[in-house]
Amino acid sequence: MIKVCNLSKKIGDVQALNNLSFEANDGQITGLLGPNGAGKTTCLRTVFGLLQADEGHAEIDGVDVAKSPIQAKQQLGLFPDPFGLYERLTPREYISYFAELNGLSRTQAKDATQKVLTELHMDDIADRRCKGFSQGQRMKTALAQAIVHQPTNIILDEPTRGLDVMSTRVLRDLLKALKKQGHCVLFSSHVMQEVAALCDQVIVMAEGKVVAVGSPDELCQQTGKDSLEDAFIQLIGTDEGIAA
């Protein structure tokens, strides 16, 4: 479970987060929806402890990230934007490296890596160096890194950017499988289709604040619109920075 309480954060002169609070529950996919510059990435970076909030705090499974970062991050998998691959390592090396950093022993890491490589159909590229990978192959590698150690909570920052239909499907199926296994999945996006198709709960963000919370259907009802897109525009009051 990921819980964010009254987060405020100023970056330069911009109030990136403004008293932001929400919860993402286990066994659910939660979508953080907002236009560009709404503070989605800042919020996620605060949750995994890269940024320090001016006020408020973030909890992972009840552990405060700012107070005991290592303990909190043990139950966290991260799919970052940008990916941050090591181009001179192979996916197998890359994934098992991060598995070991998350406390798995060498042999455990090896086994877990093999399992996740098979799960994501990556065996053909597993021993090639990441340099020159396509966007889809990079996405899979980064995704495998995020789930290899079976964390309870998985955070994905803009996971569908630059992916073709096939890769998007792989990602979608995986997220649904994770949900079924009882993981807490939190992802940020500005793509309506993704959010509408996947999310149990949508958190609409604008200017560092939560504007509305609810399932896609609830949000449509709340605003009296037919599609999530119209509901979204109604909620944030502008259509700037939205991708259909």
Next chain:
Amino acid sequence: MISNIITMVRKELIDAARDKRSVMAGLYYAIGTPLLMCGMFMLLIGQMTSPEDLNIKIENGSNAPDLVKYLSSQGITHGDSQSTNENGDKLDVKDIRLVISDDYAAQMAKGLSAEITLIADNSNEKLQNSIRRLERNLQTYSSEMGSLRLIARGIDPRVVQPIKVNVEDEATPDSKGGVILGVATMTMIYAVFISGMNLAIDTSAGERERNSLALLLSHPVSTRNIVLAKVIAVTVFAMVGLLLTLIISKISYAFVPWQELGFTVSISTEFILLMLLTGLPIALMAASLQLFVSFMAKTFKEAQSYLTLVLIVPMMLSMAASYNIAPDILQWLPVSGQQQALIAFIKGREIPMLQLLLSSLTTFIIAIGLAFGMERSLKSEKIVFGL
């Protein structure tokens, strides 16, 4: 969590070993520098041991045939720009003119002072040695003539030499090589700074540029362990570079004709061991320094230009120690302290243990300080995201 340090060091080393740029940077230095030094020493020895013939312009030479004969016996002869030697090559005639006065023969015959004039540009560095050599020979000739005149008048020439100076050189053959080896040790110590530099930049500024730093930091690993792992990886690279440099030096220095200088220089196994031992704290400091500076820089390129500037400092310390222009405080400082101890070892003197220990301690403290600085800086958002 020592195990995750090992994991990170292993990964850093695999990553670095596959990075051609990092490996080549170390290799070029480790192989190239000892060979270059050898070439330089060979040139130096060649110049010191076989003084070439000195060709100058002697005007009115016919007035002083005896002087001209004497000078040519010392390898100083008259030549003009058209002259050639026996092989038909053009002679290198120095721009020095020796003018013998018209009344030279007459004055000599009368037992008076005969005038000769030496005309040359004294500010020309390249001519300095030749001018001094000519002056020295003229002086010797003059005092020989003086002695002959005294003998002809029945006076013991020793009358005009009230003091006879005997010089006994106490330098052992090995200690003479000290200056040369000072330069050689300097290049070896510098290997520690050069070999790990590219890796240091790649694993800090490069890692941030490739966006993997933020990912690494969001895993359950303490910043201290990350810093330690990076410092260890860079140190390993630096030490491998040093070892390679030493091995190549040991082999290549055997080909330099040291015996012509009257001493031998050999890189003994004891020296290699001492060098590796004293090199370790320097390598740790070099690694922390380079990582610290590279983390401060925003990009790979920026880090490169900062480091080039920063690396002048150890270079200066080292130079000061090799040329003996150092004030006393330098023997307690990093790099120069260790280098002076190494030079003492080469010269066969006792190693100044206290000095070596203290300078190693300062080196170590600086390394720890820099590592702490890095640990703090990695907690700062500005450094992590390069804001």
